[in-house]
Amino acid sequence: MSSSPYRSLGKNTAIFAIGTFGSKAISFFMLPVFTRVLTQADYGKIDIITTSISLLLPLLTLNIVEAVFRFTLDKGSLEEKQAIFTSALTVGTAGFLCLLCFIPVFIHFGVSGQLLVAFLALFLIDIIHGITKVLIRAEQRLRLFAVSDIIHTAVFASTGIVLVAVLKMGVIGYLSSQIIAVTISTAVLFLFGSVGKYIAPSAFKVAQIKVMIKYSLPLVPNALAWWIMSASDRYMLAFFLGFSSTGIYAVAHKFPMLLSVLNGVFYQAWQISSIDQFNSPDRKQFYSNVFRALSTLMFLGTIAFSLALRPFVILMTGEGFQEAWRFVPFLILGTVFHSFSQFFGVGYLAAKKTGGAFRTSGIGAAANIGTNLLLIPLIGIQAASISTAMAFFIMWIARLIETRKYFSVSIDWVRLTVEISLVLASLMMVYFGLVGALIQIVCLIVFIILEGKSIGAVLKKVWIAFCERGKNKKD
Incomplete structure (x- = not known):
């Protein structure tokens, strides 16, 4: 079998990694600043606002960004891409106009004045940025895509320090920093990506x-289900326990981000490679090998991070947020199963059978809501983290079963079960001090013994991808 699919996947992953690791690192290390300036309630309000935008974007725009990505990959001529991009902007504009109709509702619930203006401005620029960014990715202009990520985060970090930490503008300062950062990132994509040529009213x-809507519409309930699993916890926590609990939970969510960055980098490249190889006769072997590599790296990262989890969270947060470490283990477990769900979910996109994505996401969302309603009144914030892990696990299993009609993946279930057990044991030992740390070390050693060859092979391919990129850059 030719190694070209692996080389392409590795090269794209390397490029995404350069932008994503840099931008996410800056964003993460802003956490000590914000958690020492903002109150728990302020952080909770910010999280509710940004979470609401993440819900309304796919609903009001019919998740058109997914169609932009998939259809742009298939189209070659400028006229066809102009039709795709112009159509997407039209749908996005219509979605924003729909949002304006709900202004009286926002005002009724206390979102008015500067807060309302910031909310609307961020929503609008997020529409344009999302459509533009996914076009650049579909065009496989990955270096520009990565650079825009770095610029976005660098601008957010610098303006955030000035507006939130220095000028003490609180929630408005945080949202203003986001608006400025997204606007500049979008401008960079338009300028250096020559995006203006894709805007043609005549197209x-x-x-x-x-x-496009026929393709993207089934993904709207899917996006809603993903939102329920990833973000609805905040609303339930705010309802049962208040904004302070939402703030602590939002901070706890920042730490699995260190692991989700690995998956996010891979997923962006995997979308391209999985679609490219979907009709290949070697598809099963390729998909199976990639899943083995993904699970190995996610498990290794989880066990390694669990060793330093508690002191690291305490070090990185302000005094009012330090108890967040208690809720991180289950959120990290959820991140692992989230990555597996995304891996198999790409099959729906590649086969253009997006209806199945909703069915499996709906199962996970139902599990999330049910667990939250049952456990939050009983055990508080921890219920939200448990429900997240449970929901993503259930959805992964559902997708693994259903996507067999589109593609199959060979899995060594005995080995995978042992490794999941090691991961779970290592995460639970976070609560048991020194004895727990010793057990975590044992889990790490056993895992490395089991997957030593796979780890070496993956690292070798990653190194080759980086070296090839460096060589091509010199040439």
Whole structure:
């Protein structure tokens, strides 16, 4: 079998990694600043606002960004891409106009004045940024994509320090920093990506919009289900326990981000490679090998991070947020199963059978809501983290079963079960002090013994991908 699919996946992953690791690192290390300036309630309000935007974007824009990515990959001519991009902007604009109709509702619930203006501005620029960014990714202009991520985060960090830490503007300062950062990142994509050439009113076609919406519409309930599993916990916590609990939980969510960055980098490259190889006769072997590599790296990262989890969280947070470490283990477990769900979910996109994505996401969302309603009144914030892990595990299993009609993946279930047990044991030992740390070390050693060859092979391929990129850059 040719190694070209692996080389392509490795190269794309390397490029995404350069942008993503840099930007996420800056964002993460802003946490000590914000948690020492903002109150728990302020952080909770910010989290509710940004979470609400993440819900409304796919609903009001019919998740059109997914159609932009998939259809741009298939199209070659400028006229076809103009039709796709112009149609997406039209749908996005219509979504924003729909949002304006709900202004009286926002005002009724206390979102008014500067807060309302910031909310609307961030929503609008997020629409334009999302469509533009996914076009650049589909065009495989990955270096520009990575650079825009770094610029976005660097601008957010610098303006955040000034507006939140220095000028003490609180929630408005945080949201203003986001607006400035997204606007500048979008401007960079437009300028250096020559995005303006894709905007052509004459290319507007109702038929194109219908085709794109037919593809993206089934992904709207899927996006809603993902939102329920990832973010609805905040609303339930705010309802049962208040904004302070939401703030602590939001901070706890920042730490699994260190692991989700690995998955996020891989997933962006995997979307491209999985679609490219979907009709290949070697698809099963390729998909199986990639899943083995993904699970190995996610498990290794989880066990290694669990060793330093508690002191690291305490070090990185302000005094009012230090108890967040208690809720991180289950959230990290959820991140692992989240990555597995995304891996198999790409099959729906590659096969253009997006209806199945909703069915499996709906199962996970139902499990999340049920667990939250049952346990939050009983055990508080920890219920939200448990429900997240449970929901993503259930959804992964559902997708693994259903996507067999599109592709199959060979899995050594005995080995995988042992490794999941090691991961779970290592995470639970966070609560048991020194004895727990010793057990965690044993778990890490056993895992390395089991997967030593796989770890070496993955690291070798990653190194080759970086070296090839460096060589091509010199040439």
